[in-house]
Amino acid sequence: MKKIGYIRVSSQGQNTARQKKALKHAGCTVFYEEKISGATMERPQLKQMIEDLQPHDEVYVHEISRLSRSTKDLLEIIDQIKEKGAGLKSLSETWLDTTSDNPMNEFLLTIFSGLVQFERKTIKQRQKEGIEIAKSEGKFKGRKTKLVEGGKEEQRMKAIIEAYKAGKSINDIRTTFKVGTGTIYRLLDREGLR
Incomplete structure (x- = not known):
């Protein structure tokens, strides 16, 4: 049995040290690390980790948003981990622990991952409304063009x-x-x- 840490940040400029330190402290000895958006399932290190999993291995993440930003994708990833006979634990969401067969964990996972997605959609909606207000007041110009003055x-x-x-x-x-x-x-x- 191995304790495996999956580490993800969204962009090249972000640092993974905080996640790695916490996962090492939790006992992880093998790490899969990538700098790519969680909105896509096309993540080479995630795919490699799932492929390398052995029965009774335990995958640790700092928080579930490191695995996915979408409830559907998150549940699919968890199913792939379980199909390999491995378990999943989150350091931030202590209720997430699929290493034991507990129906309450499944229920909580579905509820909370839905809440995470709802929160992201709410933020995007508020952002869109803010942009519309700024546009109506003539304050929003959009992203700057690559063409600059001078x-x-x-x-x-x-x-x-x-x-x-x-x-x-x-x-x-x-x-x-x-x-x-x-x-x-x-x-x-x-x-x-x-």
Whole structure:
């Protein structure tokens, strides 16, 4: 039986040291670590960990959000771990312990993972409402374009605006100026042309 730590952060700039220290303290000796969004199931280290699992191994996570941001994906991952004859424990959510056959754990897992997903959707909804309010007040300009003021970039920016005003299609502008569609639309939005 091995104690295995699964560590995940969403981006390259984030540090995994806090998770690793806590998992080492819990007795983990094998670690699978990756810097990738929890919104996707395409995670090489997660797949490798599940493939390497042996019966009676125990997988530890710092918190369930490290495994997945989606209830459906989380339950699928837990099923894959169980199919290997292994168990799962969370250090933050102590109720999550599939190392013993306890129906209450299954029930709590379903409820709490649903709450995690609900919370994320609520945050996104509030963010969307905030953006709509800011837009209506003229305070929201969206993500900045890659085209910046000053030098050649400013000349490019002005040329794109002129091309659009002259009736060129977005596709033509994109090809001519070698710039992404999103960047063009953000520029046009910022200039009040769309």
